[in-house]
Amino acid sequence: MKKSVLLGACSAVAYLVLAQSAAAQQSQAAANPQTPPASVDAGALPSNSDAAEEAKARENAAEEQADRGEQVTLEEEDTAPASKSGVAAEGTILVTGSRLRGGDQTSRLTVIDAKEIRDRGVTTVEELIRTLPQNVATIGAITNNRSKGPLTSTTGNSGSRVVSDVGALGVSAANLGGVGAGNTLILVNGRRIAGAAGVEQGYVNLNGIPLSAIERVEISTGGQSAIYGADAMGGVINFILKKDYVGTTISASRRETSSGARDTRVSLYTGRAWGSGNVAATVEYGRSEPIVNAKTGYVTNNYSSYYGGNSQFDRRSFNSGIQPGVALQPAVFDPRTGQQISPQIGLTVPAGFTGAPTQANLIQVSPTSARDYVPEFAGSKTSTVSATLNFEQKITDRLRIFATGLYTWARNSQPNAAFGGFSVSLAPGQYYNPFPAFTFGSSAYGSTVYYYPGSEIAAGELVPGDVRNTSKSWTATAGVGYNFGRFADLQIVYTKSKTSTEGTGTQVRSLVSYQKTVTNGVTTYPCYNFQLANNRIPLNRRPAFQAAFDAQCAALTSKDPNVAFNPWKSSSAGGGAGIDTFLYPYVVDDLGSSLDNVEGRLTGTAIKLPAGEISYAFGAEFSRSGLKNTVVSNAAGPDPSSERYAFFGEVNLPVLGKEYTLPLVRRLIFNMALRRDVTSSVGAIGTVNRVPVDQGGEIIYGKNSFGRTTPSWGVLWSPTNTIDVRAKFTRGFKAPPATQLYSVQGTQQTTTAISGDPLYTCTTDCSRIANGTRTYNVPSVIAPNPDLLPETSRQQVYSVSWQPTGFLSGLSMAVTYNRNKIRNQFASTRELFYYLPAIEVLKLPLFYPRDPVTNKITSFNNTRFNIVGSNYESLAYEVSYLFSTSFGTFQPKVTYIDNIVAETIGVTSDQVIDQRGRILGVDKYKVVGSVQWNLDRVSTNVYVYHTPSYLNDYESAYAAGVQLNPEWIKRVKPLTTVDLSVSWAATDWFNVQLAGRNVLKAAAPLAIVDRLPYDTARYNVEGRSVMLSTRLTF
Template identity: 25%
Template sequence: MFASNKLAAAVRYAVFGAAAASTAAAIPAYAEDAGADDAERIQVTGSRIKRTDMEGSSPVSIIDMGEVAKAGEFSIADMLRNSNLNTFGSFSESSGSTWQSQSNINLRGAGAERTLVLINGRRLPGSPTMGGTAVNLNTIPTAAIERIEVLTDGASAVYGSDAVAGVVNIITKRDYDGAEISATLTSPDQEGGDEWKAHAVAGITGDKGSATVSIEHLSRDIIYQRDRWYSRATGHDATDYGDTTGISVYARNFLDFTAGQFAPMAACDNEAMAGGGNIYDWGDGDFVCGYDYTSEAADHADRDYTAGYLSADYEISSDVSMNVMAMFTRNETFGRYAPAAGWFNVGAGQVALTPGYNAPTDENGNNLNAGRVYYRFTDVGTRDTTVVDYTTDIQVGFTGELEGYTWDVSYHYNKQDNQSTGTGYVHRPTIETLVADGEWNFGPEGNDEATVASIAHQTTADNVMDFHMWNAGVSFEAFDLPAGTVGWYFGAEYIDYDYTSTVDAESAAGEIIGSSGNGSGGSRDVTAFFGEAAVPVLENLELSIALRYDDYSDFGDNVAPKVAARYEPMDGLIVRASYGEGFRAPALSDLYAADSFSADDATDYHYCEVQGTSASDCDEEQYDVTRQSNEDLDAEDSSFYNIGVVWDVTENFNAGLEYYNLEVEDVITFVSLDALLKEEAEVGYGNLALGEVLRLNDNPDGKILEATTPQVNGNKFETSGLDLTLNYHGLATSFGEFGSNLDLTYVLNYDDEEYYDGPVNDKIGRNGLPEMRFTWKVDWEMNNHSAYISAQYIDSQAETEDPETYEQIGHLGSQTTWDASYSYATPWNATATMGVRNLTDRDPILDSNLQYDSDLYSIYGRTYFATYTQKF
């Protein structure tokens, strides 16, 4: 999907020699046409200094909106998700989760929080729903976009924090003259996920300025887990729990604290339970009933999105111009989780158990010992969450010239207000009181409406980010060298963040079963000074140098340098290299968020070993985890270098190869439960350096009851790889004109800690970390007809790894999906397009438990689309 005329080449052994002469084209403002008096000079993403050549010293890929229309994509997130640069996938709308309205981009697999997103060269703040860590791409109107430029190089020397793995710069429409209306419909073969979208764009230009406006609306249907065969539960009537999928032991079960065993409650005899109350053998004397959560839960959220956009330019005088841009968006999503599931402790004699399953009971069949109930509150109903995100983004800028100096000043305001309401949750103190007083009926007959209503709770959350940025800069040509004129740019920024996250009082107190929300907040301001120079050493060799200083009000300061070189030994051949250092400041939520509950997936290999289950048969389970922020976090430090070559082999064919290397130190991360368990295997139960795992009866061989995971600065991770791009266009035949493009990323290594302060291993090829990914497409055009076909390939991966040797185990196959479309340009200035995404109806790649990586794979299946666009 990335039609790029910026290609790079690299050979690992040559990098170090080239790095000494390398430079860092100071990172993108945004590519725009120069003024009429300097028509051949352009400002390229990667530098604030205007140049005469689009090919700078840092690689930039361009997504043209015409390419997007061929694929029938609906949003920016959809556009970027299939890119080879989004190597390990990225988050998309997930029903019922706290991030259900969010989508982001994850360049190089380094994490969405390490990919900076700009709009017209100006930083967008992170979403308050994601704690300010990453930008929600769903806030940006597609109809307003002219193109997207992706810088695949470190960029902190110009943009500051977060530009670690690269920059996504969204360029909006300006100087649009005319009008258009467009509508798109999609229809998947499989149930759910139907979409429609409509937009209108209009613009006018004059001698003194121009104005462009757009409005759009998108609607997308929900997809339930029961709508896909692989996410639908299996094994309702099985004997062994291991023969099921999609069935949870958070049903109606009792864990005896003395015997250390599970037993089904009498309330398992209920049609709401899997198999109408089927009892499963869980091994080692444990028996449970289950709940089919896939019968109610959804995977992808329903979405309704409305956005408006305005851009206006005005020439105040012959030397001064003004630009105003404003965007307003409303993004509403609806998601559904299965009924609330939670645990609470009970005393002896408070729970009626199903007879005959080795559970110690009194003469009335009630629990003899104290224990914990794992209970599904089906009578309360499903957990339904409606999230409405409101975004306002306004930029006002002035540019001018004065005695050989070009200056710019701007103000950028962004406010995101994300409001969430949830129903179907349970108030823990109320249910515990009812249980203690013997007023909650654990039998199959259930409870009356008044009792159920007394425990039901509605959650609320409001996440707000207020962002103000003031920016000023000046560029000039300082002096001449034999090879040309040295260009300079100096600038300063002041940024103010104010983040608040509030939830209802009961959720804040940790009293709600089935909810993971909690409040947090904080504020900071950042003062920055930066500069760059473009130095023509020879007629065919240019050095670029950039330096930026950032001072944060709440944790410290940072200096980020970059140096890069662009060498053109012959016409059509460019060799380039760069080295830059970067950083990522801790997000406000990383520092100040209150403790929050999470249900994390992990594999307890130790308990499996105790039970005699092999590592290959040890299944991933879900556990209760409390996540903690850390006010003492330091910023991450990073370095990024690349070396590449771009070659116009012929007039119609160009190629590029680039080697990149990214290293991040003091990595900010939550210590995952899997990481805690790996550390526990090394140091022993109760000896963890950070975090805590609590097992039943505090027994090192017991079941996991719960865990606590902190936010920390880890050691480091490092990744390197190759980007290959091949473009051929203008192949004229009697059957029309053909063109082809290939964009491929091959990851050489992805070295990361196995757990906090643990061994560092190359994880490439593990589940979710494919070694290679590419997009290949062929275009055809003849008179008013055109067609397009593309393939997206994701490499195979291992299913899991040995917990002791970390050797990869099992095989998950590769996936290739095909898209195709046909367009006809009518005589009345309209275009009609018909196409199909995922032509062969490929499902996600599934593991042995029918699980898939939702960041990597789409569940929409074969989807037909049709678009009609009328221009005036």
Template identity: 25%
Template sequence: MLNTKVTKAVRLALAFGAASTAVIAQSATAQEGAEKVERIEITGSRIKRVDMEGASPVEVISTAEFEGQGRVSVAEALQSVTSNSFGSVIPSSGNSGQSQSTVSLLGAGAGRTLVLIDGKRMGSSPSLNGGGANLSSIPMAAVERIEILKDGASAIYGSDAIAGVINVILKKDFEGVSFDIQVGRPEAEGADTKQMSMAFGVSSDKGNITFVYDHQQRNPIFDRDRSYTAASMEDKNKDGLISIYDETVGISYSGATIKGPNGMLASPKCDELTKNVDGFVGVLDQGSALGGVGGGQVCGYAFANVSANMASTKRDSAMASITYELTDDLELFGRAMFSRNDSFGRYAPAAANWNNMAADNEHNPTGEVTKGYFRWYQLGNRDGEVTDYQQDYTLGLKGAFGDTAEWEVSYHKAKLDYREAGRFYLSRAGLSHNTLNNIALDSEQGIANMRATTYAENQSELDHLFAGIGFEFGELEGGAIAHYVGGEYFDMTLDSRYDAQNEAGLIGGNAGSSGGGERDVTAVFYEVAFPILDNLTLSAAYRYDDYSDFGGEGNPSVKLDYRPVDDLLLRASYSEGFRAPSLKQLNASDSIGYPRATDYVLCAQQGKSASDCTEASYEELRQGNKELGPEESSYINLGVVYSGFEDVSIKVDYFELEVEEVIDLITVQDLVDAQTAGAYDALIADRPEVKLVRNADGSIEKGYTQYDNGAFMSRKGFDVDVSYKLETAFGDFKFRNVTTILTEVGQDIFFAGPTSDAKNAPEQPAFRSQFTVNYAVDNYTINWTTDVIDSTYETEIKQPTGNGQHIVEYSGTLPTYVTHNLNMKYYSDGYGTFTLGARNLFDKGVVYDSKDKYVDYSIYNTGHIGREIFAGYNISF
């Protein structure tokens, strides 16, 4: 990469240094007595300014606009913005994020997008390892607008503000009473929605009290209710065999399958189970992905007959805020927000290994002690029930003195308590007890011995003290020099605790580990804006954060905005940023998981090409790492804003983001890829806890993985925002198009390995675009929203070239994905507002690959829900 981070910093420092020289040269001719105008604070700077548009691009979207697009919640609204490039976490049944929703600007990861509420850091979700914010807890009815900063901002806000900042601004001066209700029903089964909210506000000449209650609910979608996720199998190549991975959907080899000396073996009782137990589908071909020599067989189980694909969510939130003017120059402000989020997911009976299966076991045809891959159907289906509690409080004072000085002190506390219970998992201790005492596994006593209920408590707390003062000191030709100086103190704790049996590794069909810790952070920051000329402003900021667990980190930013004419703004910025390792990544206990990977090494051993190699699940022991350090980033933005045409606004910004020392998990796939490239020994050389263990036949037995610093990430591209207003005799129109284009998606092929451009790789579209049309006439409005997701390649194949290198080859195409939302409103005279609309108006379906298999990417989740008709009513007094 020709332009390194240091080179860019030097080049920009020289350019901005020349501009600062002009500050000194022209300060003697400063203007005096300039007329005071109202100034506002916009995300990305603590210095208030006159214009909405400044040196950093900020997209401002009101709640009314999101509602006009037909979005159900704050989470769904933010997940639809174009800068959420590759999609993000949505409520999915069967994983640790079942109740979670996140946003990931530029596809850089939820932990690299800082989420604020009224400018204060939102508490990190303990279910996401303390490395991201759960948007599901924010009541949409309490939101006034959302500001999306598309720039690095660690110099202002500290850690995590690498790819941008989401600032959710809540209502503070609502007056009156408002009641809103809406219901939605997809044409396909599942995912029904219900919403209800109430808002009350009272104002006086001294202040305001606002109260909001919000209820949102969406039902689950079960795999059996969609043809492409329902369990099925077909001999597609007509060879008389059905391969477990190539020719089935929703079927697992963990039914009654035995590890043999040269591959898998179906239990001798597989046919009997298929006849007598729902879910078993008989003997299938093991397929190449599971290893073995000369083929093998498995006993399959159709888990998709009972499992939920999308989890249910039910959110209840309340917010109360107060502002009160104690004196003419002193204001008290406070806010309390409470939320409860309940989620339900269902999974098939536990799939868990039967280790050390006796040689004379009725399922074991090998005659030797071995391992079995079993579905513990006797225990019943697993139900996962998650309850998230969140409390968020802010109390502070704002004041002013002199002609220009404004100050603020505040205390902010966030407490998150997420609890998860799992029913009918396998107790390995109970299985051993049954085996030793010859208790039949399907007897009433045997089932009671083996049933286990899992329980996890994930808690985090944030205590935050803030103090800052903004003032003007010094004059330049363009006006007064604005300063802001302040400090923050954070105390953060994370406590993630699993039940003792789970922690001991005695639960089958579940994964998770305890972990946590505590840190405190002390930060000081300074920001200054030099109005060099009336139309030229140079801004700079610096922030230093001192972390109790890994040391200090300082980050600068420099910004320039220039208006050669009133209708044209040119802007540029350079900033450095960092992201601290999460407390869970640092302190996690070991946990067992079963991630999917493609074993190119085994395929090569079997004489199979990389393109014919398929994915399978492998056992993984995931470990924490107390030696993690921070990620470091740089962000460059160059932009132009033009409004010289009547009722037209054009914004174009070019960005470059680079992140070094990226904290990432060294996965099973990374270890396989390193082996194929001849870089395995170098990768594990200084990482004694990381390794890949293989069986005698070359198949993977187990992977030992860990988080570490050392990966790389880059994003380059453009943000384009064009809007146009048109007034006619038959109504008013507003057109807007927002597009985020990625010209480079740099990332490691494997951890700390060579870097490639993954633009348009699977799940990584090069652009997302949103086009909205708003039409208003008399008492009616019609809102039409079109969301466009660029086409991507279908498959990614890594080909080793030797000397630790790879090339990545892409093939196939998944089509451009276009969906439409329609929202119509009628504003009656005194009887409220009526809404009727359709999400996914033309019932755009899911995406299939070249093998006619459903592509399960979150960016296509609209098609999974299907067309949804909704109706609502609002009345305000």
């Protein structure tokens, strides 16, 4: 049925275009054959791109105007011409998705040039990518703080976070088609760069690329693994930096928003050229201020009315603390539901109370007394400095050298939400504790009190801390090229790239709980911290963590009124230990990623066919990637690294050219590519004698290697001079990352409980029998999976494009069908329960091996495994039309993306979860429309972005293939925003632009995500913004 949709769309286009084309050709029969439009310089604009198709449409329109005797007005790019450099950079032309000189004509690109970037009114690469209808903004800005998301999900078998708050701050990534940021490859000048600091998935941080340095962006939504290797299964975004420029341009911009956020940027772009070479450089400084929550509509945490009065969604919780502190009465058992229900009735002391309270001093308070904590700001305060350098020099007529550099420094900070309040557990007998042991539950030795240090903050005794980091990223590429003539060009290129993030976060929090200990028949409850007891604290954080724990233990157990902490005080002068006892650096991170890559390639032309020369490219590359992340090192061993070598080849076969006049065959080109990748990695598989690493255990290392050959083949067929039909077939693969393969705990064992085993009934070996359910204990081990397979993909892309002549000159239409099947996706044991009932999971021998005689489970193997995978299908419709009037030229354009399929398949092929139209998935469709109007020196652009309605199932979860709590799923209203920019070229050297985003100030549709009332992945919470920018060129 999906293919029939494509065939129907293609048939409709073909019907129109063939009829129009036939009429046009008949009218030209007596005249000279049609002359193809001048080719677009591949160095400035790839000829297989949407931009080239629109340029061709503009030329067709100009020819039609000229035939009618009208004045021809074509839009001109407002950058200095590249020809001023006087250097022919043959062999260094960059075309995404191919290493051939002229690119791969069988695949179609989307291109956004520097002028269109400015027309969109964006100031960062993150903002630019968010405007693409193909992108799903799962990583970036405020979205990184979600409790469900790529950066807050877990990694490895241990279930630790991917990165800390420090590492997540200031990170943004692209996600084409919703297949995942790790499957979207980011290139700069056609080459890989290091991924975001410490992020194992390897995706590039978009905030490390300065927007002012970009000449154009090329986007391929087709898989490109046969060209670039792994990580390109979902598509490629290639940022081409500015070069070949003579002169200097200074730009400055200031943006104000309705949410209180501000952005200021200043940049300089300069270039020089001489007879045999050129150099170009950019420098940019930026500073941005965070959003004020109150100005966005986030003013309360009470969403119960939205959920039919369900008090669970009234997140004005006593857990945020009040002053004086509050203890919650024990939960009560509801026999109707079998659930423990917390009445949320608090016990506190009257305001102004001093000293140590007794239970007689306590008063009850209702939930209406809970503090409705909303942080003042959202997002980070950021300062950035970026620079780029492009250099090229001819040594002889054949020998040349070239180099590119990219550097970005950024400082980010944002308030720590933990300063919203905290809880302490007072030990029985502590000076300020009025409760005996186990007052609040049979397992609650201490008495929990929730406290907000408002008076301490007001008095300046406690300065609310923040999470802050300093990140650096740099890439240096150098190469040498030798031109053997038009038949061959040799390049050897070396790239070194590094990213790093260092930072800290301070927090007010209690580290102390109590653990029952029996020694010689005597039961005690000493202070306890799980992370300290199990050596989970990194060495660089342990001294500060231990010191904070010791001080807090004294404050929560002491009978001395000066040492004990008093959570019942109404002011900072209420006595007891100071609030700084609970202030400590909860995270200190030093993250990094690195990439070293060397490539040799030979490109050129070979045999000349009737339609042109066969072009080829082949070569080899070697790369080494490194990662610095405490979380990953704790799981897979210290600073894991991987190596990859590859051999590749590509050939272009022009069978027929446009000068041919065969019926329905004017041009026929075939493209074939093949790549062989071998990836190897080394990591920990356990320790000698099972001694933990932090206790001096010696790590045992293992090695894994994965190899795969990935092909691609494509065809371009032009039935007429105005119609292009393309088909591309690609395969890809991705080796498992370190945390999927290795574990420092691989030889260590713990204990886990097996309840309700359907295949074995315990008797004397039961550890517990309750309500008819029998439970027994077995060892739990971090087990390797020798059968873990690499992820693979198969992608098909079909497109039809049409740029007619005659009375429809200026029109450009295209339809593209994209199908991507990803198989053998990596999964953890937690995901088993998404698809299967717990009773069925216990029957899987990979995770629960059994004694062949008794059928009793012998262990729980906590191992990674492969699920079936994911399917994605989409149709993209693109239409633009350029026409001229006495009021100037106009060009409306519409892009419509129809996401037909986006689904994840579990352990078996019948376990399908549809991700379309859901808050954590892709939208069912996206629409982006624009109109450009050029009149003399004024260019006006209007952009319209439409997001359809979708389901907010963020609060719901999957279990056993069923989505729980369907009553919590809410439909979110659609959203349409309008952007407007007006640019005026006052003189040949001075330009002024006024740009507004969301100029109609469309409000965010209500969508509850954690504590936020809107979906930051789909709505820009900056609200309405106005930016004034100027450019001076000399």
